Amino acid sequence: MNYDILGICTNAPSYQIAWRINQLFRFNLQYSDKLFVCYNKKGVETSFPYYFHEDPDDFHHVYMIQNNYEGNKLIPELFQVDYFIFFVNNELFDIEEFRQKIKKDIDLIQVTYRVEPEKYKSIENIIFE
Numbered sequence: 050m051n052y053d054i055l056g057i058c059t060n061a062p063s064y065q066i067a068w069r070i071n072q073l074f075r076f077n078l079q080y081s082d083k084l085f086v087c088y089n090k091k092g093v094e095t096s097f098p099y100y101f102h103e104d105p106d107d108f109h110h111v112y113m114i115q116n117n118y119e120g121n122k123l124i125p126e127l128f129q130v131d132y133f134i135f136f137v138n139n140e141l142f143d144i145e146e147f148r149q150k151i152k153k154d155i156d157l158i159q160v161t162y163r164v165e166p167e168k169y170k171s172i173e174n175i176i177f178e
Contacts, residue, residue: 052137052177053144054164056116056130061157066132067100067113069155074147076102078113085114087123087174095121110137110177126169133164137177 059066067078084096099114112135116123123133136142144163152161166172 052135052166053139053142054136054166054172055134055144055148055151056127056160056162056164057132057134057151057158058129058160059131059158063098063100063113063115063132065157066155069157070113070134070151071102073150073154076111078102078111084118085112085123087176089121089125089174090171095123097121097123108138109141111135112137112177123175124164124169124171126171127164130164135175135177 057066064080067080070076071078078100079102080100081098085099086094086096089095097115097118099112102111104110114123114133114135116127116130116133122128124130136144148161148163151158
Protein backbone atom coordinates (compact mmCIF):
# COMPACT_ATOMS: atom_id res chain seq x y z
CA MET A 50 0.00 0.00 0.00
CA ASN A 51 1.43 3.29 -1.05
CA TYR A 52 -0.85 5.68 0.78
CA ASP A 53 -1.54 7.44 4.06
CA ILE A 54 -5.04 7.67 5.49
CA LEU A 55 -6.88 10.14 7.72
CA GLY A 56 -10.31 9.46 9.20
CA ILE A 57 -12.76 12.34 9.64
CA CYS A 58 -15.85 12.43 11.86
CA THR A 59 -18.32 15.19 11.00
CA ASN A 60 -22.02 15.88 10.51
CA ALA A 61 -21.28 18.20 7.58
CA PRO A 62 -22.00 17.21 3.99
CA SER A 63 -19.06 16.14 1.85
CA TYR A 64 -19.15 19.20 -0.41
CA GLN A 65 -18.59 21.51 2.58
CA ILE A 66 -15.64 19.50 3.84
CA ALA A 67 -14.12 19.29 0.34
CA TRP A 68 -14.56 23.04 -0.18
CA ARG A 69 -12.90 23.85 3.15
CA ILE A 70 -9.98 21.51 2.44
CA ASN A 71 -9.59 23.11 -1.00
CA GLN A 72 -9.45 26.57 0.58
CA LEU A 73 -7.07 25.56 3.34
CA PHE A 74 -4.54 23.65 1.21
CA ARG A 75 -5.15 25.10 -2.25
CA PHE A 76 -6.30 21.73 -3.49
CA ASN A 77 -8.80 21.14 -6.23
CA LEU A 78 -10.86 18.30 -4.75
CA GLN A 79 -13.54 17.62 -7.34
CA TYR A 80 -16.62 15.45 -7.03
CA SER A 81 -16.39 12.38 -9.23
CA ASP A 82 -19.39 11.48 -11.34
CA LYS A 83 -18.28 7.85 -10.94
CA LEU A 84 -18.26 5.84 -7.74
CA PHE A 85 -15.13 4.43 -6.14
CA VAL A 86 -15.35 0.66 -6.51
CA CYS A 87 -13.79 -1.93 -4.23
CA TYR A 88 -14.64 -5.43 -2.98
CA ASN A 89 -15.69 -6.40 0.52
CA LYS A 90 -14.27 -9.42 2.36
CA LYS A 91 -16.87 -11.68 0.70
CA GLY A 92 -15.75 -10.53 -2.75
CA VAL A 93 -18.90 -8.49 -3.38
CA GLU A 94 -18.42 -5.26 -5.30
CA THR A 95 -19.25 -2.14 -3.31
CA SER A 96 -19.05 1.49 -4.38
CA PHE A 97 -18.74 4.86 -2.66
CA PRO A 98 -18.99 8.55 -3.64
CA TYR A 99 -15.70 10.42 -3.59
CA TYR A 100 -13.79 13.60 -4.35
CA PHE A 101 -10.33 13.61 -5.89
CA HIS A 102 -7.35 15.88 -6.39
CA GLU A 103 -4.64 14.75 -8.77
CA ASP A 104 -1.38 16.51 -9.38
CA PRO A 105 0.29 14.98 -12.45
CA ASP A 106 3.45 17.03 -11.92
CA ASP A 107 4.09 15.65 -8.42
CA PHE A 108 2.40 12.26 -8.99
CA HIS A 109 0.41 12.57 -5.77
CA HIS A 110 -3.31 12.01 -5.53
CA VAL A 111 -5.71 12.84 -2.74
CA TYR A 112 -9.08 11.12 -2.43
CA MET A 113 -11.83 11.91 0.05
CA ILE A 114 -14.12 8.88 0.12
CA GLN A 115 -17.39 8.52 1.99
CA ASN A 116 -17.26 5.62 4.46
CA ASN A 117 -20.98 4.78 4.51
CA TYR A 118 -23.02 4.46 1.34
CA GLU A 119 -26.17 2.44 0.66
CA GLY A 120 -25.62 0.35 3.79
CA ASN A 121 -22.02 -0.53 2.95
CA LYS A 122 -18.88 0.59 4.76
CA LEU A 123 -15.60 1.25 3.00
CA ILE A 124 -13.72 0.28 6.17
CA PRO A 125 -16.25 -1.55 8.37
CA GLU A 126 -13.93 -1.73 11.37
CA LEU A 127 -14.05 2.09 11.52
CA PHE A 128 -17.84 2.46 11.33
CA GLN A 129 -17.78 5.77 13.25
CA VAL A 130 -15.73 7.52 10.53
CA ASP A 131 -17.69 9.58 7.99
CA TYR A 132 -14.94 10.22 5.43
CA PHE A 133 -11.45 8.96 4.72
CA ILE A 134 -8.77 11.02 3.06
CA PHE A 135 -6.25 8.91 1.17
CA PHE A 136 -2.92 10.43 0.19
CA VAL A 137 -1.67 8.20 -2.63
CA ASN A 138 2.04 8.30 -3.51
CA ASN A 139 2.48 10.86 -0.78
CA GLU A 140 5.92 12.37 -0.51
CA LEU A 141 4.78 15.97 -0.03
CA PHE A 142 2.54 16.10 3.02
CA ASP A 143 3.31 15.55 6.65
CA ILE A 144 0.14 13.69 7.55
CA GLU A 145 0.21 14.64 11.22
CA GLU A 146 0.54 18.35 10.36
CA PHE A 147 -2.29 18.02 7.82
CA ARG A 148 -4.46 16.29 10.44
CA GLN A 149 -3.82 18.94 13.06
CA LYS A 150 -4.46 21.78 10.63
CA ILE A 151 -7.85 20.51 9.43
CA LYS A 152 -8.91 19.77 13.02
CA LYS A 153 -7.91 23.29 14.10
CA ASP A 154 -9.09 25.28 11.07
CA ILE A 155 -12.21 23.44 9.89
CA ASP A 156 -14.81 23.87 12.61
CA LEU A 157 -17.20 21.42 10.92
CA ILE A 158 -14.92 18.51 11.83
CA GLN A 159 -15.34 16.96 15.27
CA VAL A 160 -12.52 14.39 15.17
CA THR A 161 -9.62 13.50 12.88
CA TYR A 162 -7.13 10.74 13.29
CA ARG A 163 -4.50 8.89 11.37
CA VAL A 164 -5.49 5.42 10.26
CA GLU A 165 -2.81 2.75 10.33
CA PRO A 166 -3.64 0.49 7.33
CA GLU A 167 -1.88 -2.57 8.71
CA LYS A 168 -4.35 -2.72 11.62
CA TYR A 169 -7.45 -3.20 9.44
CA LYS A 170 -7.84 -6.18 7.14
CA SER A 171 -10.54 -4.58 4.97
CA ILE A 172 -8.08 -1.89 3.81
CA GLU A 173 -6.34 -4.57 1.73
CA ASN A 174 -9.37 -4.42 -0.61
CA ILE A 175 -8.88 -0.72 -1.37
CA ILE A 176 -6.81 -0.35 -4.52
CA PHE A 177 -5.93 2.82 -6.39
CA GLU A 178 -4.94 2.52 -10.03
